[in-house]
Amino acid sequence: MFKKFIRYLILGLGLYALIATSVIMFYKDDPQAMIWQDREAFNKRYIEKLRLEDTFTLNDVLEYLGSPDLTYAKRDGEQVWQVVFYRTQHKTSDGITTMDECTGLLFKNGQLIMWGPSAYEKYLEHNDGKI
Numbered sequence: 001m002f003k004k005f006i007r008y009l010i011l012g013l014g015l016y017a018l019i020a021t022s023v024i025m026f027y028k029d030d031p032q033a034m035i036w037q038d039r040e041a042f043n044k045r046y047i048e049k050l051r052l053e054d055t056f057t058l059n060d061v062l063e064y065l066g067s068p069d070l071t072y073a074k075r076d077g078e079q080v081w082q083v084v085f086y087r088t089q090h091k092t093s094d095g096i097t098t099m100d101e102c103t104g105l106l107f108k109n110g111q112l113i114m115w116g117p118s119a120y121e122k123y124l125e126h127n128d129g130k131i
Helices: 002-026 036-048 058-065 117-127
Strands: 070-076 079-087 102-108 111-115
Touching: 036 058, 036 079, 036 102, 058 079, 058 111, 070 117, 079 117, 102 117, 111 117
Parallel strands: none
Antiparallel strands: 070 079, 079 102, 102 111
16 A cells, blocks of 8 residues: 555656646746736846847847837838837836836847947937937
8 A cells, every 4th residue: 555655656746747847848938928027027037138249139039028018119211220118127006117117129120239228318319310
């Protein structure tokens, strides 16, 4: 009787470990399904790992992070400028996501060129023909 119990216990633990490992390895996080605190942390971790040496496109970011919280775009001749904002820090519990709660990512023709507080400033400067 005791041997049977141990056998079932080991089988159950093995099955649990297999399922847990499968979930960890193959389940992709869905930012749209996260509660706001988790999504905020998820966005922040992703943005902190960005490097200019790597090539990131707007589609890469959208695929991984999902829809941005705020977005602005404009065309200047053949150039398309887009700045997207993802919430990365909580400021006020008012149910509205504002720019000061987000980190901006600036894209030129779909390629990430900068992110952080200066991304929106550079986007606005482009209006003045400075970029």
